[in-house]
Amino acid sequence: MATALWSRAFSEAPGIPALHFIEAYINFLDFKKVELYIHFMKDPQPPWLEALDEEDLQFLKRFVLCSGSLKALCDEYEVSYPTLRSRLDRLIAKVQAAEDPKVVDSFQRKLHVLVADGKMPAALARELWKAHRSVAEERTK
Numbered sequence: 001m002a003t004a005l006w007s008r009a010f011s012e013a014p015g016i017p018a019l020h021f022i023e024a025y026i027n028f029l030d031f032k033k034v035e036l037y038i039h040f041m042k043d044p045q046p047p048w049l050e051a052l053d054e055e056d057l058q059f060l061k062r063f064v065l066c067s068g069s070l071k072a073l074c075d076e077y078e079v080s081y082p083t084l085r086s087r088l089d090r091l092i093a094k095v096q097a098a099e100d101p102k103v104v105d106s107f108q109r110k111l112h113v114l115v116a117d118g119k120m121p122a123a124l125a126r127e128l129w130k131a132h133r134s135v136a137e138e139r140t141k
Contacts, residue, residue, distance in 0.1 A: 051098035051113045056091055063088070090118060107132050 052060070066072040074084050097103075097112035108129055114120040 046099075047109070048095045048098040051094055052091075056094065059087065059091060090116065093117075105132075 062076060063073055066076065070081060070084055070088070074081055077084060093116035094113055097116040098109060100109070100112060103109045103112060111120070111125040111129055115122050115125045
């Protein structure tokens, strides 16, 4: 017989991530033996952070470590200012697409992020969105 227990735990120590839930499973296999499994769960990440891939996160980290100086970042990446500015503009567009309050459908949000990242042409995204809506409308009929 397995029993799941839920409890709240908050970390007050600096530098230690707050764990908002602890999920514990207790198995009573034998009255003399009790097995306890603890699984720590974190809060879900914001949508804009989930939209970033590893390369974006590394760029963002280097940007912060350079104190936001594009000149220093250009030297670090050994690229020209326009090249770096273009990369930063694409990252900004990707974050904005992931956080757009007008977009409520997750598929549409993903299309916006792919277009902002330059991985999909806008015309193709529009066609996919139209096809997605028509299929969704057919399902509701």
